[in-house]
Amino acid sequence: MVFPKITIKKIAGGLGLEVVWPERELPEKVVYEDDDYKAWGYQVDYDGVSFEEKVKLMIAGKEKEIVLIDGDLLMVLWNKKKNEVKAMVGMSGMFPLYFAREGDVFYLSPDFYEVFKEIKKPKINKDEVLDYLLQEYFIYQTDKTFIDGVSRLPAGCLLTITSDLKYQAEELVDLKEIIANPGKDLSAVEATKEIENTLTTAIKKRLEYFKDKPLVCDFSSGFDCMMVGYLMKNLGADFTGYSWYTKENNDDSDPSIVAKWSEVNGVNCKFSDVTNILFFHDEADLKWNATHFFPAWHSLSLALANEKDKVKLFGKNVVTFTGEGGDEFLHASDLLGYLNDINKNEHEFIKEYAEGGAESIYTKTAYDRLVSEDRANSTKFYGNRYGSAVGEQCYFAIYWETGTWMSNPYDTLPMLKLSQRLPKDERGNTINKQKIYFGNTKAFIPEQYRVKLPYHEQVYRFLDEKKDILINILENSVLGKLGIVQSEELLKALREGSIKGVVKEHYLCFGNLCRLEVFLQANGVRG
Incomplete structure (x- = not known):
């Protein structure tokens, strides 16, 4: 499986681009070129706006018009004369975009692993990993990932990379x-x-x-x-x-x-x-997880x-x-109030959500940092996180x-x-x-017209039926050695069969921990 990837290098007289952009019918692969510009993209466009039209809008600096088009979009534009690269993803969130600079080379790809593998000595971003473990990594619309130096472009944003490989991420839409x-x-x-x-x-x-x-x-x-x-x-x-x-x-x-x-x-x-497909299903599941963080x-x-x-x-x-x-x-009905003070509301949300089990997964130091007001205030949150896709x-x-x-x-x-x-x-x-x-x-x-109960019964089963896999993962815990999670206490609870009572409502936080451990261990990330 070949993922799209663009490698940008400093060369004499400007920038050199190495582009891997596989053929694709769904979503549609699109390419544009003239004397001054070249653009690559994948799109699903429900409004009938051609890729050439999008390119002309981007050249004119009208990215805010592009992002309001109904559809899914990943788009990269190279200004050959100015030696500048712009990249953007649509509001739908169907396309992620990860990026990193390593020395005099800049990498872009919608696949996390394609960028991550270019980092010579990857280190864990301890603040971001706290968010990842708490719930869904992608819910936190920041421009960081759990690996230092690997960033991501939130939905509906524009990335500009200058000739000296400096970059800036810009939120294109003010939802307020x-x-x-x-x-x-x-x-x-x-x-x-x-x-x-x-x-x-x-x-x-x-x-x-x-x-x-x-x-x-x-x-x-x-x-x-x-x-x-x-x-x-x-x-x-x-x-x-x-x-x-x-x-x-x-x-x-x-x-x-x-x-x-x-x-x-x-x-x-x-x-x-x-019924028989569980979290951490088998060895094939773990092998896939090793190169596709999930x-x-x-x-x-x-x-x-x-x-x-x-x-x-x-x-x-x-x-x-x-x-x-x-x-x-339905939840977006409260969005305006949330956006009016996004850092304060995010902090309150994190504190409330962390109660009831997360304190048994994180170490005290990590938990205190997770719920701290200082951490929330120092984080850049992007307001379009409520895009439903x-x-x-x-x-x-x-x-x-x-x-x-x-x-x-x-x-x-x-x-x-x-x-x-x-x-x-x-x-x-x-x-x-x-x-x-x-x-x-x-x-x-x-x-x-009935009250649906949570999906707990099916999900909880992995804590019992996949116990051996989970024990093997935690015996080599990277995050435990870093003092982020209580790996020894969690191991003890798994062996004694008391893990449900320990993680309580945060069985998914525990699942996130184990998923991330699989990825970190498989790729030799230790600190």
Whole structure:
């Protein structure tokens, strides 16, 4: 598997670029060149804006117009005369972009490992690793990674690299301006209608763009994916539902509800039983993890298995429509208040989230640093972290390997604006989706109006059933030796069978720890 990569070197008279930009149908590979400029990109463009048009906008310094285009974008422009390179990623977050300078060479790639392997003596960034372990690495929209010197470009940002290989990252969109003055709050009836209309517009554009590709829609017994499937059906789309489930916990996604919905709506659905696919599934899982860093929030084994299964069932270049952004859409109703004091709010969020188990994973020194106000105040947070596809960054390598892609109709600026007008209760809090949708749409069957329980039962199983793998990982703990985590105490709890009581609600923090240990140990990172 060959990933895109650009190597920028200082040469006599300017910069020299070595470019690896593999052919790709999905997303579309695009290249532009004239006497003064050369540009490379991968794009999925739902607004019909050509790559040449984007290049001309970038040349004119109008990157802010590009980033508002509906779609997924990774774009690099070389100004040959000025000896300057600009790179940008779209707001959707589907494309990550990592970069580093090592001596007189600068590296760019959407794959973390491609940049990481160029660092001769990699060292752990102890502040950033605290964030990574707490929850999902990609949720923290900073421009740092857990390796010193390896940075990343947050969604919707522009990177400028000058002739002396100095760089600057710039946030292209001020979300506070975009979502300010949204208008009056909607009633539940009005909100449901607006959600359906706004999603329909986004889905129409996506169906047109992918009209020659096999289409799948993620199905679950919740609301978000099934709303997408319902609207796709109303538009006459030719697609198949795809639903994974576990026998350990049908409260998360009940296959009987999905089957009934599919029958009622006349949609064929393929089911995948993932009961036996666990975190740290097998040696192949660990081998993949050694060269593709992957957060533990979602199962690496499950994600790989599902995308490969889709290719077998539906063919190459299969596109999955998803409703994964539905929760982010609801949460974004509070986004303006969050952005008004991002460092203060981020600090409060970290403190609250860390309670209830994280103190048993981190050492006291590391935990105190994690929740410290000083650390939060000294961190640059990028405000567009709520893009609902931003989590897809961690899946990029999987999509690239399997040739599949994800399309998220929730992840549009019209939906973000709409989120500001969702109905509120008497205390000013946004009401939940059950209350918004009940009695106001034909998208759901009655069985869907229930309280879903967390996915704990399936995930917790790796703590027992993969104990031997976990013990082997922690016996060589890099972060334990650095005084960041309590590796000896965690090992003791694993051996005694008491690990669930130790990590409590932070079993995913523990999973992140083990995932990161696999990567660090496999690549000889020791400090």
